[in-house]
Amino acid sequence: MAKLEARNIGKQFMAVQGSNTKLITAVKGINLSIEDGQFVCLVGPSGCGKTTFLNILAGLDKPTEGEVILDGHPVNETGPDRVMVFQENALFPWLKVVDNVEFGLKMAGIEKSKRHERAMHYLEMMQLTKFADAYTYQLSGGMKQRVAIARALAIDPEVLLMDEPFAALDSQTRDLLLVELQLIWARTKKTIAFITHNILESVVLGDKVVVFTKRPGTVKKEITVNYRRPRLPEDENLQPYYRQVIDAMKGEIISDKDDNDNNSDGVT
Ligand SMILES: Nc1ncnc2c1ncn2[C@@H]1O[C@H](COP(=O)(O)OP(=O)(O)OP(=O)(O)O)[C@@H](O)[C@H]1O
Numbered sequence: 001m002a003k004l005e006a007r008n009i010g011k012q013f014m015a016v017q018g019s020n021t022k023l024i025t026a027v028k029g030i031n032l033s034i035e036d037g038q039f040v041c042l043v044g045p046s047g048c049g050k051t052t053f054l055n056i057l058a059g060l061d062k063p064t065e066g067e068v069i070l071d072g073h074p075v076n077e078t079g080p081d082r083v084m085v086f087q088e089n090a091l092f093p094w095l096k097v098v099d100n101v102e103f104g105l106k107m108a109g110i111e112k113s114k115r116h117e118r119a120m121h122y123l124e125m126m127q128l129t130k131f132a133d134a135y136t137y138q139l140s141g142g143m144k145q146r147v148a149i150a151r152a153l154a155i156d157p158e159v160l161l162m163d164e165p166f167a168a169l170d171s172q173t174r175d176l177l178l179v180e181l182q183l184i185w186a187r188t189k190k191t192i193a194f195i196t197h198n199i200l201e202s203v204v205l206g207d208k209v210v211v212f213t214k215r216p217g218t219v220k221k222e223i224t225v226n227y228r229r230p231r232l233p234e235d236e237n238l239q240p241y242y243r244q245v246i247d248a249m250k251g252e253i254i255s256d257k258d259d260n261d262n263n264s265d266g267v268t
Contacts, residue, residue, distance in 0.1 A: 001071070001072055002033040002034060002035055002036075002069070003034055003035055003036040003037075003038070003070070003071065003158065003159065003191045004033075004034040004057065004068070004069070004070055004082075004158075004159050004191060004193070005032070005033050005034070005068070005069040005070075006030050006031060006032040006033075006053070006056075006057065006066065006069075007031060007066050007067050007068075007069060008029055008030070008031060008065060008066035008067075009027060009029075009030040009031075009053065009056055009063045009065070009066035009067075009068070010025070010027060010028045010029060010030070010063060010064050010065040010066055010216075011025075011027050011049070011052050011053075011056060011061065011063050011064050012024060012025050012026065012064045013026055024215075025215070025216040026049040026052040026215060026216060026217065027048075027049035027052055027053050027056075027215075027216055027217040027218065028216035028217070028218050029066075029218050030053060030066070030217070030218055030219055032210060032219060034159075034191055034193060035191070036191055037189045037190070037191055038191055038192075038207050038208065039185055039191075039192045039194065039205055039206055039207045039208075040192065040193050040194065040206060040207065040208045040209075040210060041194045041195075041196055041201070041203075041205055041206035041208070041209045041210065042054070042193060042194065042195045042196075042210050042212065043195075043196060043197070043199060043202045043209060043210070043211055043212065043245060043249070044211060044212025044213065044214070044217055044220075044249070044252065045212070045214045045215075045249070045252050045253050046197070047214075047215055048212045048213065048214050048215050048217035048252070049212065049215055049216065049217030050163075050195045050212060050217065051163055051195065052217075053212075053217065054084070054161050054163050054193060054195055056068060057082065057159075057161055057193060058078060058082050058083075058084050058161050059075060059076060059077045059078040059079060059082065060078060060084070062076060070082070070158065070159070071158070080104070080108065080155050080156075080157060081157055081158040081159065082157055082158065082159045082161055083104075083152040083155050083157040083159075083160055083161065084152075084161045084162075084163065085145075085148050085149055085152050085160065085161070085162045085163070085165045086148070086163050086165070087163055087164040087168055090148070091136045091144060091147055091148060091151070092136070093135065093136050093137055094135075095135075095136075096132065096133050096134065096135060097123065097128065097131050097132050097133070097134050097135070097136065097139070097147050098116070098119050098120065098123065098132040098133065100136065100147055100151055101119035101122060101123060101147065101150050101151045101154050102115045102116060102118075102119045102154070103151065104151060104154065104155045105118060105119065105154060108155070115154075118154050119132075119150070119154055120132065121154075122150040122151075122153050122154045123147075123150050125150065125153070125184060126146040126147070126149060126150045126180075126184070127146070127180075128143065128146055128147060128150065131143065140173070141168060141169050141170075141173065142169050142170075142173035142174075142176070142177060145165055145166065145169065145177065146177070146180070148165070149165070149181070149184070153188060153190070157190070158190075158191060159190070159191045159192070159193065160190050160191070160192045161192075161193050162192060162193070162194040162195065163195045164195050164196055164197065165194075166178070166196075166198075166201065167196070167197065167198075175232075175233050178201060178204050178205060178231075178233060179230050179232065181205065182204075182205065182229050182230040182231065183230060186229065186230075194206070199242055199245045199249070200233055200238070200242060201233075202245060203225050203231075203238045203241040203245060204231045204232070204233050204238065205231075206225050207224070207225060208222055208223065208224055208225065209222070209223045209225060209241070209245050210222050210223075211223065211245060211248040211249055211252075212252075213252055214252045214253075220248055220252065221248040223241060223244045223245055223248065225238075225241045227241070
């Protein structure tokens with residue numbers, strides 16, 4: 001049985017343009033199955049609805065049609081079973097690193113000594129033990145993202161949803177985190193859905209790379225990356241997978257995001 005399943009997901013937004021309102025179809029007819037412990041990367045042209053789709057998986061947004069199934073049951077709200085990690089880390093600058101990691105546990109009512117122990121465990125996993133008492137402004141971008149990942153893991157979600165978590169990082173830091181994330185994933189056996197614009201990143205990380213069409217976004221192709229781990233970005237054996245993703249993306253890249261308006265479903 002799939003861990004997380006999207007069944008015929010569609011989402012329309014009412015967008016205001018001047019004095020008109022337009023109905024925009026962001027995503028349409030998305031069917032996707034993610035197995036327990038699987039690492040799935042989502043790629044597609046800008047504006048094709050990847051974030052909309054991830055928000056729907058997280059319960060942060062409601063689909064106009066379709067449903068999200070977790071462990072065989074429909075879910076339509078946020079929950080500790082599905083945790084998001086964003087591109088710009090959403091850490092609290094007034095809290096120490098360890099308190100940031102403890103935050104979700106505190107909200108869940110877990111008592112102090114237990115949550116501290118759990119936070120320190122994940123900080124150690126992310127090699128941040130020395131920085132437990134630092135404030136987030138004292139950390140580099142890569143370290144902040146590692147704190148954000150530690151915070152998400154500490155909640156022990158069923159599924160980790162990651163929206164371009166490495167996009168704002170320099171390439172060296174990103175390459176390090178690509179390897180670290182694979183090691184953490186191997187240890188924690190989490191199910192992960194990960195959005196990226198970076199095709200190399202998608203084939204380094206993904207067991208499966210899901211290519212979206214341009215808007216309205218739907219699944220164009222699923223590419224299985226059957227290759228040993230941990231994978232390094234410079235490994236030339238990833239090239240055939242990289243090419244498959246590029247080929248699937250062909251025809252989906254458009255120069256002007258507004259061209260998408262041709263796909264909108266109506267004007268009121
Ligand atoms: N709250 C909203 N109201 C109106 N339109 C929205 C809203 N959220 C998203 N959209 C529109 O839905 C479409 C899909 O946006 P979304 O951010 O999901 O795409 P994306 O693939 O994640 O883009 P990117 O790769 O650039 O981050 C876009 O046309 C966007 O303008």
